[in-house]
Amino acid sequence: MPVKRFDKTPMPTQVAGMRAHNFLEVNEGYTEDHARFEAERCLRCQDPICVTGCPVGVPIPQFIHAVALGDMQGASRLLRSANPLASVCGRVCAQENQCEARCSLAGRFNPVAIGHLERFVADWERTQTQEAKPQITRTEKVAIIGSGPAGLVCAGELARLGYSVTIYEALHAPGGVLRYGIPEFRLPKDILDWEISLLTDLGVKIECNVIIGRTLSLDQLTTKMGYSAVFIGTGAGLPQFLGIPGENLVGVYSANEYLTRVNLMRGYSADADTPVAHGESVAIVGAGNTAMDAVRTAMRMGASKAMVIYRRSETEMSAREEEYHHAKEEGVEFHWLTNPLEIIDDGNGRVSGLRCQRMVLGEPDKSGRARPVAIPDSEFVIPVDNVVLAIGTTPNPMLTRTTAGLSTTPSGCIVADERTGSTSRSLVFAGGDAVSGAATVILAAGAGKRAASAIHETLNPG
Amino acid sequence: MxxxxxxxxxxxxxxxxxxxxxxxxxxxxxxxxxxxxxxxxxxxxxxxxxxxxxxxxxxxxxxxxxxxxxxxxxxxxxxxxxxxxxxxxGSPIEIPDGGAHVVGVGGGFGAAALLCLMREIHAKGNTATAIVGARNQDLLIMTNELLGVADNVEICTDDGSAGMKGFVTQRLAQLIEGQGPGRPDRVIAIGPMAMMRAIAATTKESGIKTMVSMDPLMVDGTGMCGGCRVIVDGKSQFACIDGPVFDAQLVDFDLAMRRNKAYAEQEKAAAERLACATAEAV
CATH class of the missing domain: 2.40.30.10 (Translation factors)
Structure with a gap:
């Protein structure tokens, strides 16, 4: 543990060699001693700019000060007042690009471990008996479509304001990407279940197996069913494919499919019926957080060789540093500047290899990142049993295709006001990945929160 | 529940x-x-x-x-x-707005899916014909129910124990030639992949618009996994949200059949495990 005050107190983790073969959580969490020591590092700036890096505006210095004083009750109340998904965000948020990036200590030293402290406080709260909860006090009903981070946060905020809230979820279990996408070793489903139970304790109703746009239409919600307002948080769950030969061979997955089979359908458990491939050698294409989740999952599903294939370099990858670091420790191989050209057929319609070419970085492209350029005559084959494509997702079109008057962009994103989430249809709001395209949990949470305020202001002005 | x-x-x-x-x-x-x-x-x-x-x-x-x-x-x-x-x-089957002869072909337990299809076809002012087939009379299903909702029900059995002796494709070919209830304006096939492929071949020359209901493996069924992708006219389509009904002449059946066997071994093992567990419980 730390001796120098300018170092971040390290997060205790499961040993890499062990955790690479189990689905238990990698990060084990601070003890109270760790937390109070780390909290003491906060300078309690007069004008705390860390807060400006937080999409939900957590009162960071205040909650950290409470931790330093050992007032966990106070800390949790402060944290919970701003972030209804604290135990989730404390685990999966990219704090290093947000609050921690703006910490006054960040320039010369290491920033305060705001994320680890958030997680500590939320986990402490989980061990406590819950306080009496506010009741439904208003007559207006609000429908939330989708139970991912945007929907859960919007529901929580509205429930706290006294609205009667019902969440409609298409799958058999709530949580959206937190359930089907993020693996158990990064976000245990017990934690998610607990966060959701806090909402149902507030009176939020969750209707699973209901697909708005199919089972019920958006119009039915606003007319026959009497909802005063609707929030759409349907996420960006439609997987993209590369369009290279061999993509439909048996053994090629989208990251969504692979992770859903393992996470939502619990493919890691011997009791689960849903089959999933257990490749010896697995290549993941892409280098974002989803790619890290997929490659580390492949490792845990028994792969002796789990690889990330990325056409740019380490500098351009979008995965969080922590995920990358953990993946490396666990033995994941990284093939940078490697562009997949074709997935090779074993002769029976199954994957046997991935034909790639070497790349070199050129001038920046429109994303601002260096454009990878192929090196002539550099093709080679990596033998693999499975290929998982983690190259991005776009918004799910089920609702927008079946709903009249809901404006979308050419890429399928719902057009919504940045500040309020209001859409082209009156009393219909939207936020999260369905609006922004694939982004982060906390940005979705922020959008859900802003939409909840806007819904409240619209329904009960003044 | x-x-x-x-x-x-x-x-x-x-x-x-x-x-x-x-x-x-x-x-x-x-x-x-x-x-x-x-x-x-x-x-x-x-x-x-x-x-x-x-x-x-x-x-x-x-x-x-x-x-x-x-x-x-x-x-x-x-x-x-x-x-x-x-x-x-999935998207509902597109049904002509009236005056058309629409033939639904149901193979095996796919015949059951013709029930609401025939009713909808008839209700829209079309002539609804069902062609159902099975190996023998005992394996035919829902024929009485279909008689109640379709204008014509054509039965085929491999052994001739009921209806015409032969395959549904043979009866469909006869209809295309003008026999029985006559040439279809549209054909919709629901059943085993091999049957749907044979139906596509049967109508190919005639130019009759033919649709097939694909049943690939799916995880979520809501557009999320992409496991149900079917190649239609060279393009990847998700059966769950873009289908499951596609133009029969444009579907890559070979690929679809291969993909449906992706977990054949695991599925067999799971079925055996369940059989053992059930036997023990008894």
Whole structure:
């Protein structure tokens, strides 16, 4: 543990060699001693700019000060007042690009471990008996479509304001990407279940197996069913494919499919019926957080060789540093500047290899990142049993295709006001990945929160 | 949860279930499917909606007990609950607005899915003809029900024990030549992949618009996994949201058949495990 005050107190983790073969959580969490020591590092700036890096505006210095004083009750109340998904965000948020990036200590030293402290406080709260909860006090009903981070946060905020809230979820279990996408070793489903139970304790109703746009239409919600307002948080769950030969061979997955089979359908458990491939050698294409989740999952599903294939370099990858670091420790191989050209057929319609070419970085492209350029005559084959494509997702079109008057962009994103989430249809709001395209949990949470305020202001002005 | 309100054993391995699910009954249309899950560790499987009754608030499905999950469904009876039923999913079949002769071809337990299709075709002012086939008379299903909703029901058996001796494709070819109820303006086939491919070949020369209902493996059924991708006209389509009904002449059946066998070994092992567990329990 730390001796120098300018170092971040390290997060205790499961040993890499062990955790690479189990689905238990990698990060084990601070003890109270760790937390109070780390909290003491906060300078309690007069004008705390860390807060400006937080999409939900957590009162960071205040909650950290409470931790330093050992007032966990106070800390949790402060944290919970701003972030209804604290135990989730404390685990999966990219704090290093947000609050921690703006910490006054960040320039010369290491920033305060705001994320680890958030997680500590939320986990402490989980061990406590819950306080009496506010009741439904208003007559207006609000429908939330989708139970991912945007929907859960919007529901929580509205429930706290006294609205009667019902969440409609298409799958058999709530949580959206937190359930089907993020693996158990990064976000245990017990934690998610607990966060959701806090909402149902507030009176939020969750209707699973209901697909708005199919089972019920958006119009039915606003007319026959009497909802005063609707929030759409349907996420960006439609997987993209590369369009290279061999993509439909048996053994090629989208990251969504692979992770859903393992996470939502619990493919890691011997009791689960849903089959999933257990490749010896697995290549993941892409280098974002989803790619890290997929490659580390492949490792845990028994792969002796789990690889990330990325056409740019380490500098351009979008995965969080922590995920990358953990993946490396666990033995994941990284093939940078490697562009997949074709997935090779074993002769029976199954994957046997991935034909790639070497790349070199050129001038920046429109994303601002260096454009990878192929090196002539550099093709080679990596033998693999499975290929998982983690190259991005776009918004799910089920609702927008079946709903009249809901404006979308050419890429399928719902057009919504940045500040309020209001859409082209009156009393219909939207936020999260369905609006922004694939982004982060906390940005979705922020959008859900802003939409909840806007819904409240619209329904009960003044 | 959906309660089973009626069951009927159609053949030794095929069973019909009527489920109490008002929401799905009110929005279902021909061509759509539901995702089922029967226990907490269970997989999600797509099952075609054979029929719906908006007044009674029920949907009808037919399940063939071939794998672990379908065998678990098969073991359920009236009064039992199905843990998860989500739907209706997929796009409804596009039906001409009247005056057309639409032929539905049902092979095996796919014949059941013709029920609501025939009713919708007829209700829109078209002539609805069902061609159903099976190996023999005992394996034919839903013929009486189809007689109640279709204008014509054409029966084929491989051994000639009922209706015409021959395959559904042969009867369809005769209709295209003008025999029986006459040349179809449109053909919709629901059944085993091999049958649908044969139907596509049968209508190919005639230029009659022919649709097939694909049943690839699916995980979620809502556009999320992409596991159900089917190549149609060289482009990747998701059966769950872009289909499941596609233009028969444009579907890559070879690929679809290969992809459906992706987990054949695991499925066989799971079915054997379930059989052992059931035997022990008895």
């Amino acid at each position: 959906s309660r089973i309100v009626e069951t009927r054993q159609l053949t030794p391995v095929t069973k019909m279930f009527v489920l109490d699910n008002r929401l799905i009954a009110e929005s279902a249309q021909a061509g759509q499917f539901v995702m089922l899950r029967v226990h907490k560790d269970g997989e999600r499987i797509p099952v075609t909606i054979a029929d719906y009754d908006r007044e009674a608030g029920t949907i009808t499905i037919v399940v063939q007990a071939v794998g672990a999950t379908t065998r678990r469904v098969d073991a359920l009876d009236v009064g039992d609950e199905i843990l998860d039923v989500a739907g209706p999913l």
